[in-house]
Amino acid sequence: MSLEKTTFKSLTYPLYFVIFALSTSPSFAKGLADAYKDKFYIGTAVSPDSLFDKDIQRLVSSEFNSVTAETNMKLRHVAANQRAYDFNWSDSFVELGVKNNQFVVGHTLIWHKSLPDWFFVQLDGKRLNRDQLLTSMRQHIYTFVGRYRGQVKGWDVVNEAFNFDGSYRSSPWLDTIGEDYIEKAFEFAHQADPGAELYYNDYGLVNPKKQDAVVALIKRLKKKGIPIHAVGIQGHYSLTYPDLKVLDKTIARFAKLGVKVMITELDVSVLSFPGQEERGEDAVISTERMTALNPFAEKLPDEIEQQLTDRYVSLFKVFLKHHNSISRVTFWGITDASTWRNDWPVEGRTDYPLLFNRDLQPKKVYHALLELVDQH
Numbered sequence: 001m002s003l004e005k006t007t008f009k010s011l012t013y014p015l016y017f018v019i020f021a022l023s024t025s026p027s028f029a030k031g032l033a034d035a036y037k038d039k040f041y042i043g044t045a046v047s048p049d050s051l052f053d054k055d056i057q058r059l060v061s062s063e064f065n066s067v068t069a070e071t072n073m074k075l076r077h078v079a080a081n082q083r084a085y086d087f088n089w090s091d092s093f094v095e096l097g098v099k100n101n102q103f104v105v106g107h108t109l110i111w112h113k114s115l116p117d118w119f120f121v122q123l124d125g126k127r128l129n130r131d132q133l134l135t136s137m138r139q140h141i142y143t144f145v146g147r148y149r150g151q152v153k154g155w156d157v158v159n160e161a162f163n164f165d166g167s168y169r170s171s172p173w174l175d176t177i178g179e180d181y182i183e184k185a186f187e188f189a190h191q192a193d194p195g196a197e198l199y200y201n202d203y204g205l206v207n208p209k210k211q212d213a214v215v216a217l218i219k220r221l222k223k224k225g226i227p228i229h230a231v232g233i234q235g236h237y238s239l240t241y242p243d244l245k246v247l248d249k250t251i252a253r254f255a256k257l258g259v260k261v262m263i264t265e266l267d268v269s270v271l272s273f274p275g276q277e278e279r280g281e282d283a284v285i286s287t288e289r290m291t292a293l294n295p296f297a298e299k300l301p302d303e304i305e306q307q308l309t310d311r312y313v314s315l316f317k318v319f320l321k322h323h324n325s326i327s328r329v330t331f332w333g334i335t336d337a338s339t340w341r342n343d344w345p346v347e348g349r350t351d352y353p354l355l356f357n358r359d360l361q362p363k364k365v366y367h368a369l370l371e372l373v374d375q376h
């Protein structure tokens with residue numbers, strides 16, 4: 001045996017062993033985003049705290065290839081103080097996403113909530129008029145979108161602008177500027193970063209009247225040549241809502257308009273959705289009633305866990321059917337420990353809407369979603 005051959009063999013055998021060992025070790029295991037990479041991005045929302053939690057960040061970087069800021073890019077968070085922006089959190093968030101090679105989404109530029117009062121008044125306390133508010137809005141969008149130009153790849157430009165009956169939702173933007181505040185926001189965002197994707201994002205889009213209003217908006221923007229690249233269908237769902245056939249038709253209808261469809265803010269609650277009087281932090285709920293409203297405080301029964309798994313699989317079958325139109329599915333959080341669903345619609349419950357449990361372990365549904373895409 002020649003010297004070259006011996007050296008080659010002695011080098012390659014250990015190499016095979018290392019590759020085999022790595023490929024079977026859990027840290028090298030195929031993550032969710034990787035499994036779905038030929039279908040659509042798999043994203044998650046990053047909360048203020050989870051950005052700095054090493055264990056959570058390990059999951060974020062290995063399982064997801066897109067990140068959205070859950071709260072800290074909203075106006076009240078970046079501009080809490082009079083005429084002074086605080087970019088500390090959002091800078092770290094964007095930097096980490098870019099470093100992890102993730103598709104970073106900015107959420108959200110224009111919304112009716114999370115607004116600092118000072119933004120809408122002059123220094124002497126008088127309310128801004130239309131022109132003044134348009135100037136402030138442009139400045140906000142230029143500042144924020146401009147700062148992350150080329151790094152934040154897509155923006156939720158306008159969030160939740162319509163009521164269920166299809167009318168425009170009242171907000172300081174609508175009330176002071178008028179209906180064209182939406183068009184202006186998209187124009188300003190495009191000017192600030194012509195390379196960024198721009199989205200309209202809303203919940204309840206399976207509702208016919210709301211859907212009609214958003215379809216009309218997209219058509220109008222497109223006709224006027226104002227860039228809108230996608231509609232974000234917020235997926236705050238439950239074991240029974242929405243009807244899958246209606247969801248299927250909703251996705252198809254938006255896709256036909258020539259925009260991408262994104263499932264944003266996906267979570268599936270296993271709990272009941274009570275009436276208005278029991279919702280929110282001001283609701284007064286007796287202890288007995290709370291026990292009924294919060295039945296899985298100790299543990300999720302196997303039977304309900306199976307229902308959750310089946311429900312997610314059914315939803316993903318619809319998403320996979322439309323994978324040519326859907327470019328991203330983003331979960332609204334990472335683990336059941338810190339999801340807003342524990343406090344909404346009822347404060348202080350124990351819900352199980354996400355893919356990782358309170359110990360950061362993948363749930364049954366996680367494995368089911370991996371298996372599902374393998375069959376497609």
Ligand code: GLA
Nearest residue numbers: 070071107159203234265340
């Ligand atoms: C809406 C908003 C999100 C977030 C959720 C609740 O869907 O778009 O930013 O506030 O509600 O967590």
